[in-house]
Amino acid sequence: MIAVSPLPHTELEDGRGALVKLDAVGVRYGSQWALRGIDLTIREGDRLALIGPNGAGKSTLLKSLLGMVPLTEGSVHLSQPPPTIGYVPQRLHFDASFPISVEEFMAVAAPGSSGWFGGVPASKKPMIMASLEQVDAAILARKKLGALSGGELQRVLIAAALLQNPRLLILDEPASSIDRRGAASLQTLLLSLHRECGLTLVFVSHDLHWVSHLASRVACLNGTLCGLGSPEEMLSEHHLEETYGDSFYPKAGSFGLDRRAV
């Protein structure tokens, strides 16, 4: 049963409102459950990381938040008025020789009609440039989308998501295709967007070091929700072994939960 319904205003213990609430959410592909029994509340201002091994249901959970997969059971409740959700996919699936410039892509990603014959309408130009400037990528506006590096592409995808003016930004493995320096720079960008625009962030990542620096809460998934709490708690050896199994490596101590940057 799919149920996406309004969430009555709920003030949580820390005074923040609930943005999205998942009640006993389950998603099944064929006879295989990808996720089951997920009870999770995303709070205003959260930086929620979803971690877990491959096939744990992290991307399925993101897709269920976006309404991209039908729920087999349970329900998703949105606060009122429903928060605008921006989505940053892991990558674009396109032929890199597709001649589309960054600003043309932004025009396509922006709400409303696109320009005549794929061009950038004058009415959209200011918002496109403002969005690109927000992620420090204005210089890329005329560049071909297929010629961008992994880090540049992530910035452009975030800028495109910002065009929706979102309250909640969902990112699917944003740091997966970029080097360490790019990942650090992306982390700084996301933290500044969180601080300056009040964005709530939900993201999937396999890089636990990155998670430890960015997340305010961590949800451990392994088909079910096997832990939810602060990064200090969830990135402990006990929780990681529970999430990833005995073969987990590296051990939790190697993340060095240095959260001074947060």
Added chain:
Amino acid sequence: MSLSDVWSYEFMRYAILSAMILGPLCALLGVFVTLRGMAFFSDALAHSAIAGVALGFLMEEKFGLQMDPMLVVLAFSLLLAGAMAWLSRNGTLAPDTVIAFSFTGCVAFGVIVISMLGNYRLLDGILFGSIYANGPQDLLRQGTLALVAGGFLISQMRSYTLMTLSPELAHAQRVKSAILHYLFALLVAATVVVCLKMLGALLLSALIVIPAAAAKLLSGNFRTLLVTSMIVGLFAPLLGVWTSIQLDLPSGPAIVMCNVLVLLCCYMIRPFASRLALS
């Protein structure tokens, strides 16, 4: 033969008008066909039309059902395109596998039926077509298709571009991807059927694929790609018709060879494209 001589013949006027209507339409469609990796799909649909034509003649010969052959081919191709699009999206087989067995099966069925009816001249017409066989009724069909298909593509350009770049992003933005996917397949099928008379089943996909491929070599952005593709789509078939008249060549192959020539020229001038301000 001078231009005024050419224009004085009715069948040549129809041929030129037909090239001017269908060339840019196929080129516009071709941009999305190539970007969405559907070149094989359009080629397969063109070949499969042989089965539609054979089916029309079988119904007429064996069951005495008098129907416009074009309508039979159109109905067959739309059904086939819908089935291939559904199987590719929901089946367990890879899309190119689905397309390969559908099209070879259709061609085999069509050739068997045509050989049983003993009408080999018909096969020749289906395979190679002739733009000079167009009449006013054909031009009306082509004009209607150009208005409907062109208008639809232009109105849905944002959705199709987003679907091409990232199906997930399109879904997140509430683009009705599934419906648009099927509509695109049907649009390709309708265009292929209407163009069949112009180039025939063997050569038709050149009209769809080559202008977009040539334009892609010169374009630095999407708008340039669309405009250049349509310009190539307009002038290459006209050049083909002209060459066919002047050198007394069959029209279909002449049109395709002119398209290939333009593609080669684009390839050669590619390094200078930025200096020509095309990028």
